[in-house]
Every structure is written in structure tokens, then in C-alpha cells.
Amino acid sequence: MKVGIIGASGYTGGELLRLLLMHPRVKVECATSRRFEEKPLASVHSHLSGFTDAVFENLTPREVADRCDLVFTAVPHGAAMKVVPELVEAGVKVIDLSADYRLPRETFEKVYGMVHIAPMEAVFGLCELHPEVASATLCANPGCYPTGAVLAAAPLVAQGVVERVVFDSKSGISGAGAEPTSATHYPNVAQNVVAYRLTTHRHLAEMRMELSRLFEGTKVSFTPHVIPSVRGILTTAHVFVRESLSSEDIRGYYEAFYEDKPFIRLLDTIPTLSAVRGSNFCDIGFEVEKGTDRIVVVSAIDNLVKGASGQAVQNMNLMSGFDEVEGLWNIPVSP
Structure with missing residues (x-):
């Protein structure tokens, strides 16, 4: 399955890449960043050195959707609502790691102090409590x-x-x-x-x-x-x-x-x-x-894992009909 990450230069983007590059059923088709356009992913996320030769791209949401089956949006609050509707309209499944689709519109606007310009129905992606994640088109990854x-x-x-x-x-x-x-x-x-x-x-x-x-x-x-x-x-x-x-x-x-x-x-x-x-x-x-x-x-x-990117991959597995633990079943690092 081809996946893309919009906003891949931060910590959650880097953690998504770490997990997805090792996932047995996934190909990372594109990872976007305006700031680091054309720079290798490993130049920002040095822990990925030797695992990918891909570079950051500066793509429109439609260009990402045309290349992918599922897209992760790892962008700041308020930015996701500007791209998610276009992705969904293009027919791809979306997992949003921002807060834009976690709360009812009125609650979001009160809590985050901004107008929600593109409200949509989303499944709250705490899948231990929401088995309906499996049939979701838009999943709002929890905080x-x-x-x-x-x-x-x-x-x-x-x-x-x-x-x-x-x-x-x-x-x-x-x-x-x-x-x-x-x-x-x-x-x-x-x-x-x-x-x-x-x-x-x-x-x-x-x-x-x-x-x-x-x-x-x-x-x-x-x-x-x-x-x-x-x-x-x-x-x-x-x-x-x-x-x-x-x-x-x-x-x-x-x-x-x-x-x-x-x-x-x-x-x-x-x-x-x-x-x-x-x-x-x-x-x-x-x-x-x-x-x-x-x-x-x-x-x-x-x-960064169960609290963000790992949970997003867990949701991706369920939304895609994969085994829930694929790409995630690893022993923690201790000490």
C-alpha cells in the first residue's frame, strides 16, 4: 500500500517514517516539507540513514492523493483543515495527527481559539475504545x-x-x-x-x-x-x-x-x-x-509512538484490513 506524509520534518513525521519504512505492507510514496524541499529525509532525520534515499517534496494535497492510498497529515493545528477535505474528496483515506478533527466543531473553536473552516465527520482514533476505526475514511489521531x-x-x-x-x-x-x-x-x-x-x-x-x-x-x-x-x-x-x-x-x-x-x-x-x-x-x-x-x-x-505516530500506524493497520500489530510488534528499548 502506498502512503504519504504531509508535514514529515517534525518529530511525529520522523517517527512515522521510522515505523513505516519497516512495515511489511507499506511503501512510503512521498514525504512533504516546504522548508526542506529536495533535501534527503536522512539529512533531517539522521536515524533513517541507510534505510531510505528519498527526499522531501513540496507537493499539493492533490498531488499527494494521486500517488497514495492513505495519507498522514502531521501538520500544526489549523493547518490540517486546509488540506484534509481535498485529500478525502480525492478518494484517499486520511489519518490526521493534529487536533483539527478530534473534537466537535463548537468545542474545537472554543478550545483552540480559531474558526474551523472545513468541519468533517471523523472517527476518534483511540482504537481500543473505537473499533469503528476499521471502517473510517478520516481518522483523528488522539492527543x-x-x-x-x-x-x-x-x-x-x-x-x-x-x-x-x-x-x-x-x-x-x-x-x-x-x-x-x-x-x-x-x-x-x-x-x-x-x-x-x-x-x-x-x-x-x-x-x-x-x-x-x-x-x-x-x-x-x-x-x-x-x-x-x-x-x-x-x-x-x-x-x-x-x-x-x-x-x-x-x-x-x-x-x-x-x-x-x-x-x-x-x-x-x-x-x-x-x-x-x-x-x-x-x-x-x-x-x-x-x-x-x-x-x-x-x-x-x-x-511519540502510542501517543502519536505508533497509534497512527495502528489505526492505519485497522483501516487497511491489516493485522493490528503489523510493523509495531517490537520489544521496548530499556534502559
């Missing part, structure tokens, strides 16, 4: 924080026993993108933990949307932090429940909810970032606080 957070809490929320969830997430600095900023400047993040947007992070809208879909009225709060790590998101979910639950009850809920979900690993220990690095796995562990209404659930993902 990195919502992926780890929603997967951590979903089995309990779906049982209708949750009163409130408070998510506390720690992310590696690659989540901020490849362009240097004060937030990613080494002296500002090294030997430091930085909390930001304490109550107003944009990804909260996705968390509330997905968990409310499982059980209407679930209260959700979220605070993100940046840690001095390149990759990974460790999410601690403080889940407050309406009734007493045993560890056996909870494990049963998780095992049933994620039955036949190959990238969910339910642990007897506390998940760590080093155990998922470079992989599409989401590791989940939990502990019941005795004598209270709190259950602590911890999830770990690689923000």
Missing part, C-alpha cells in the same frame, strides 16, 4: 496526554462507579515539538519538573469527551508537567469511586475491557517509562487505597 489518561481510567468509568478522575501527567520534552522554545530550553528543563496550564490544557477536552461517552457526568480534571526526559508520558489517575471495590474486582474490569487489545499490558507493578520506550504499548498498573474512595491507576506510554 498524547488523552491517550495515556483515557486508557488508564476507561475500564472503571465504563462500569459507572467513578465519581471523579484527577489526572496528573508527566511528559518528556519531545511532546512540545521539534522547534526550540523557552519551555524546551535545556537549562529550563534539566533537573526540573515544570507544571503548566494547571487547569486549562487543551487536551482536557478530549479526556472529558471520551470518558463522558463511556459514562455521562464523570468529572475530569487534568494537570500536565514537563520532565527532563526526551520521551514518554507517565500518568497518575486518582480515581474516586462511589462504592468499595477490591483489587480482584478492578483487575477483572480491566482484563475484560482490554481483552484482545494487544498493546495494553496490565501489570502487577507500577509502570515505568523505560519499559515502553520506543514501543506502541500502554502499560497500566493500579493500587487501591484502603479505607478511602480512591484508586490510583498509573499508565505509561511513549508519547
Whole structure:
């Protein structure tokens, strides 16, 4: 199958290329970048040296669609809506890694502060919760924080026993993108933990949307932090429940909810970032606080893989009728 990547020069574009170049059923037909036009992919993504001689191209959406069966759009928020409709109209399947199609139009415009010029129906690409991804034409790849957070809490929320969830997430600095900023400047993040947007992070809208879909009225709060790590998101979910639950009850809920979900690993220990690095796995562990209404659930993902490009490839597999794990079934890199 021929695939293209629009906006292939960033971290998510580079990670898509790393995964797709090794996928047994895929040929990367084109990768676009205006900034790096005609430069070799490996001149920007040096880890690809020896695996491809392709160069970045500056193509219109129609030119990409004419050469591809499926297209990934790895462009900034607000940019995808300018190209996705043309791609879909041309008859190709699209997986959008921006936020442009994750939320209802009114919610998107309120959260992102911009007018959505081309709303379209899309399937939210958290495929552990949305099997309809398999029949999607347009898939909206979830944000990195919502992926780890929603997967951590979903089995309990779906049982209708949750009163409130408070998510506390720690992310590696690659989540901020490849362009240097004060937030990613080494002296500002090294030997430091930085909390930001304490109550107003944009990804909260996705968390509330997905968990409310499982059980209407679930209260959700979220605070993100940046840690001095390149990759990974460790999410601690403080889940407050309406009734007493045993560890056996909870494990049963998780095992049933994620039955036949190959990238969910339910642990007897506390998940760590080093155990998922470079992989599409989401590791989940939990502990019941005795004598209270709190259950602590911890999830770990690689923000560039399960939190972005790996999940996009997982969605591509399902949309294309491939085995869900093809091109993704690898052992994480540890330490």
C-alpha cells in the first residue's frame, strides 16, 4: 500500500517514517516539507540513514492523493483543515495527527481559539475504545496526554462507579515539538519538573469527551508537567469511586475491557517509562487505597509512538484490513 506524509520534518513525521519504512505492507510514496524541499529525509532525520534515499517534496494535497492510498497529515493545528477535505474528496483515506478533527466543531473553536473552516465527520482514533476505526475514511489521531489518561481510567468509568478522575501527567520534552522554545530550553528543563496550564490544557477536552461517552457526568480534571526526559508520558489517575471495590474486582474490569487489545499490558507493578520506550504499548498498573474512595491507576506510554505516530500506524493497520500489530510488534528499548 502506498502512503504519504504531509508535514514529515517534525518529530511525529520522523517517527512515522521510522515505523513505516519497516512495515511489511507499506511503501512510503512521498514525504512533504516546504522548508526542506529536495533535501534527503536522512539529512533531517539522521536515524533513517541507510534505510531510505528519498527526499522531501513540496507537493499539493492533490498531488499527494494521486500517488497514495492513505495519507498522514502531521501538520500544526489549523493547518490540517486546509488540506484534509481535498485529500478525502480525492478518494484517499486520511489519518490526521493534529487536533483539527478530534473534537466537535463548537468545542474545537472554543478550545483552540480559531474558526474551523472545513468541519468533517471523523472517527476518534483511540482504537481500543473505537473499533469503528476499521471502517473510517478520516481518522483523528488522539492527543498524547488523552491517550495515556483515557486508557488508564476507561475500564472503571465504563462500569459507572467513578465519581471523579484527577489526572496528573508527566511528559518528556519531545511532546512540545521539534522547534526550540523557552519551555524546551535545556537549562529550563534539566533537573526540573515544570507544571503548566494547571487547569486549562487543551487536551482536557478530549479526556472529558471520551470518558463522558463511556459514562455521562464523570468529572475530569487534568494537570500536565514537563520532565527532563526526551520521551514518554507517565500518568497518575486518582480515581474516586462511589462504592468499595477490591483489587480482584478492578483487575477483572480491566482484563475484560482490554481483552484482545494487544498493546495494553496490565501489570502487577507500577509502570515505568523505560519499559515502553520506543514501543506502541500502554502499560497500566493500579493500587487501591484502603479505607478511602480512591484508586490510583498509573499508565505509561511513549508519547511519540502510542501517543502519536505508533497509534497512527495502528489505526492505519485497522483501516487497511491489516493485522493490528503489523510493523509495531517490537520489544521496548530499556534502559
